[in-house]
Amino acid sequence: MSDRWARSILRSYGWAGAAAYPFVGGYMAWRASRGAEDGPRRQERYGKTAAKRPPGPVIWVHAVNESETLAVSGLIGRILSLGLNIVLTTGTVGSARVARERLADRVIHQYAPLDIKPAVSRFLDHWRPDLAIIAESEIWPTTILELGARRVPMVLVNGRMSDRAYEGWRRWPLLSEALFENFSLVSAQSERDAERFSSLGARPVLVSGSLKTDVEPPPVDELELRRVLGQIGNRKRWAALCTHPGEEAVAANVQKLLAARFTDVLTVIMPRDARRSDAIEAELTALGLNVARRSRGDKVEEKTHILLCDREETGLSLRLADIVFYGGSLFGGGGENPIDAVALGSAVLSGPDHARCNDIYGPLVDKGGVRLIKEKEMLAGAVNYLMRNDDARHRIIDSGTKALETMRGALDVTVRGLEPFIHPLVVKAKLGTGVVHRR
Structure with missing residues (x-):
């Protein structure tokens, strides 16, 4: 030619x-x-x-x-x-x-x-x-x-x-x-x-x-964050972020298992696609869970089991818990970028599939900054362990912070x-x- x-x-x-x-x-x-x-x-x-x-x-x-x-x-x-x-x-x-x-x-x-x-x-x-x-x-x-x-x-x-x-x-x-x-x-x-x-x-x-590692966490409305945290109080909580179809049901199962160990546990769910929120709420409600939705302005009450973050406020969702599971990693979604949660000082958990973000997960996993869950049944055990073990949680957080610095x-x-x-x-x-x- x-x-x-x-x-x-x-x-x-x-x-x-x-x-x-x-x-x-x-x-x-x-x-x-x-x-x-x-x-x-x-x-x-x-x-x-x-x-x-x-x-x-x-x-x-x-x-x-x-x-x-x-x-x-x-x-x-x-x-x-x-x-x-x-x-x-x-x-x-x-x-x-x-x-x-x-x-x-x-x-x-x-x-x-x-x-x-x-x-x-x-x-x-x-x-x-x-x-x-x-x-x-x-x-x-x-x-x-x-x-x-x-x-x-x-x-x-x-x-x-x-x-x-x-x-x-x-x-x-x-x-x-x-x-x-x-x-x-x-x-x-x-x-x-x-x-x-x-x-x-x-x-x-x-x-x-990779520029992906030099990204600053998304901004947050500080007044709104304080208001929501005030509603949550001292309750134990964890977050499932950027969830894909099927992973909300897994998070619901984790909530039920944790509730047997912690009387006041709260699960924060932020779906990757907020347009699925009606279906997600119906699914969670059918499982006997009380859902508060950000899009409706619902308050987090004592009876609330799930806080469904279905508005454009990733910055707020990221700051509600220091134990974070990233979706898209259990059922073939390819994973989601965990840099924001690592930068904000959270202990990050992920399923085995992170093919879309291998360049990010590789160094973090190697240095202990992310803990991988081999199968969905292990997620509840991992969250339970990190809620009960402050030293283990902080080891993941500190390792993630150090790994991120070397990647930038x-x-x-x-x-x-x-x-x-x-x-x-x-x-x-x-x-x-x-x-x-x-x-």
């Missing part, structure tokens, strides 16, 4: 997308009907928006899912501290929730335009970004080529390349080079990732480590790598209108 042929294929991809554009609406409407798209904001996926571009330099940061949005939140905080404007795009309803929780109105949030030329062009015409920062592995040909054609510098941060993706790109070396050469910098999570990006045509490439540093490396791209924008902002957009 010649270089000319590779570029011809990429142009054909763009033309095919443009041809399909008129027919995308039905598919997007179907996704919205299933909750996979934010219906009222669906037009943003076509590059349309009612939001105004702020004066001065604008940096476009893109992170498609919840994990990627969480990972770049610390980097976004650093950039915001320099007085620059950020348009953050995400691809899912869940990632939009993370953006609201972590960044509130400090950024302009938009849903990412579809990788179809009319949508991407409309988005870029409106926002006119001075720099594009893309998270992890978001390689969208039309978007990359459009940015390249407009000479907008592109940086891939927290870059990773899975075995499957690498093998796929390696079959088409000229095609991959025609895309990856558009990046001004790739900041990779590991040496292996860096080697893969380099072999596919990216230049230059640096190794930063990627944010500083990434910021240093970005400095040649960001510093001119800071100067430009200061020499421009003098008006810096703050939200």
